[in-house]
Amino acid sequence: MGNITIKHVRAFVLRGGGADYHDQADGHWIDDHISTPMSKYPEYRQSRRSFGINVLGTLVVEIEASDGTVGFAVTTGGEPAAYIVEKHLARFLEGARVTDIEKIWDQMYQSTLYYGRKGLVINTISGVDLALWDLLGKIRQEPVHQLLGGAVRDELQFYATGARPDLAQKMGFIGGKMPLHHGPSEGEEGLRKNLEELATMRERVGPDFWLMLDCWMSLDLNYATKLAIGAHEYGLKWIEEALSPDDYWGYAALRNNVPKGMLVTTGEHEATRWGFRMLLEMGCCDIIQPDVGWCGGMTELVKISALADAHNTLVVPHGSSVYSYHFVATRHNSPFAEFLMMAPKADEVVPMFHPQLLGEPVPVNGRMRLSVLDKPGFGVDLNPDCQLHRPYNR
Numbered sequence: 001m002g003n004i005t006i007k008h009v010r011a012f013v014l015r016g017g018g019a020d021y022h023d024q025a026d027g028h029w030i031d032d033h034i035s036t037p038m039s040k041y042p043e044y045r046q047s048r049r050s051f052g053i054n055v056l057g058t059l060v061v062e063i064e065a066s067d068g069t070v071g072f073a074v075t076t077g078g079e080p081a082a083y084i085v086e087k088h089l090a091r092f093l094e095g096a097r098v099t100d101i102e103k104i105w106d107q108m109y110q111s112t113l114y115y116g117r118k119g120l121v122i123n124t125i126s127g128v129d130l131a132l133w134d135l136l137g138k139i140r141q142e143p144v145h146q147l148l149g150g151a152v153r154d155e156l157q158f159y160a161t162g163a164r165p166d167l168a169q170k171m172g173f174i175g176g177k178m179p180l181h182h183g184p185s186e187g188e189e190g191l192r193k194n195l196e197e198l199a200t201m202r203e204r205v206g207p208d209f210w211l212m213l214d215c216w217m218s219l220d221l222n223y224a225t226k227l228a229i230g231a232h233e234y235g236l237k238w239i240e241e242a243l244s245p246d247d248y249w250g251y252a253a254l255r256n257n258v259p260k261g262m263l264v265t266t267g268e269h270e271a272t273r274w275g276f277r278m279l280l281e282m283g284c285c286d287i288i289q290p291d292v293g294w295c296g297g298m299t300e301l302v303k304i305s306a307l308a309d310a311h312n313t314l315v316v317p318h319g320s321s322v323y324s325y326h327f328v329a330t331r332h333n334s335p336f337a338e339f340l341m342m343a344p345k346a347d348e349v350v351p352m353f354h355p356q357l358l359g360e361p362v363p364v365n366g367r368m369r370l371s372v373l374d375k376p377g378f379g380v381d382l383n384p385d386c387q388l389h390r391p392y393n394r
């Protein structure tokens with residue numbers, strides 16, 4: 001094993017759903033008048049695709065070892081990410097040992113610092129890192145959760161994100177997180193509509209089912225505070241990503257402002273241990289939500305999670321399908337996981353990264369047995385029916 005090296009790195013682009021889960025067709029709940037930082041421009045209010053939310057597409061990273069084993073991963077990043085992998089990052093992998101994950105991560109991060117640190121570059125590094133974990137698992141014939149130190153639970157439980165928490169409840173999930181539909185630019189009327197939607201959902205699901213609101217970076221502190229206070233009456237469990245990810249000070253203030261018992265969550269657009277250190281040390285939130293495909297990959301998520309543990313903060317990763325399931329199974333401070341409802345009407349459970357992965361597990365009755373994850377690597381294959389495009393073939 002110590003002698004197996006990395007022979008070749010390849011980066012592809014894929015369109016249509018999957019890891020770039022906002023890349024959906026018309027009529028999908030995920031693109032139906034959701035409040036965003038662009039909602040202040042009326043022409044970009046109805047659809048997130050109108051301002052380009054799906055412009056990047058999916059990045060697929062494939063890493064082939066000297067023994068012929070191939071590991072792969074998908075994340076968001078598309079063609080610019082493929083460029084970075086092929087033209088810049090591949091040099092740190094090809095010829096290295098497949099076990100050199102820490103060193104490769106450090107080289108990818110340090111060598112891109114002058115143009116990286118967050119966003120696209122860290123998405124790209126995350127994709128490469130996840131492919132390395134998949135490769136190592138496949139070579140060792142062990143699931144990634146075992147490489148991470150082993151599972152601490154036999155079963156994962158999930159809340160669902162989508163437009164229909166009432167249906168998610170019937171499907172066995174422990175809670176439902178809804179997108180916020182109206183932002184500050186829609187004034188008092190929008191605020192009233194937001195609260196009415198929450199009230200209707202609370203009536204449908206009864207008093208105990210968790211209800212959360214995902215605000216996708218779209219509010220200001222005053223609006224978020226008013227929303228949280230209004231939503232308290234309807235038992236809102238948490239208010240998510242209410243502010244810009246750069247506004248650490250706003251989050252710290254919001255956490256003071258929300259009614260007692262309501263949680264403030266954020267972090268899906270934060271990256272690396274340094275970004276999360278800001279959130280944790282400034283007391284910005286009760287739950288951090290790193291996306292393992294965006295925050296720096298598994299190698300970085302393990303560090304972020306240890307930091308969170310030392311701050312008594314839960315880590316409930318954003319989306320990211322199998323990549324987060326293998327992680328959540330191994331951490332005491334990750335007691336449950338997110339499942340993004342990718343059915344257009346949020347009325348059935350379909351694999352989160354459909355159609356890109358084969359063998360992608362889904363929760364059944366809101367739960368997933370650990371045994372489902374007991375396959376080498378992340379336990380999934382690329383769907384050969386998906387059209388891979390390699391824009392920067394070296």
Ligand SMILES: C[C@H](O)[C@H](O)CC(=O)C(=O)O
Pocket residue numbers: 030034161178179214216268318319338340
């Ligand atoms: C529903 C949200 O706007 C977003 O598309 C997904 C998300 O932020 C989450 O799952 O969390």
Ligand SMILES: [Mg+2]
Pocket residue numbers: 214216240241268318
């Ligand atoms: Mg979110």
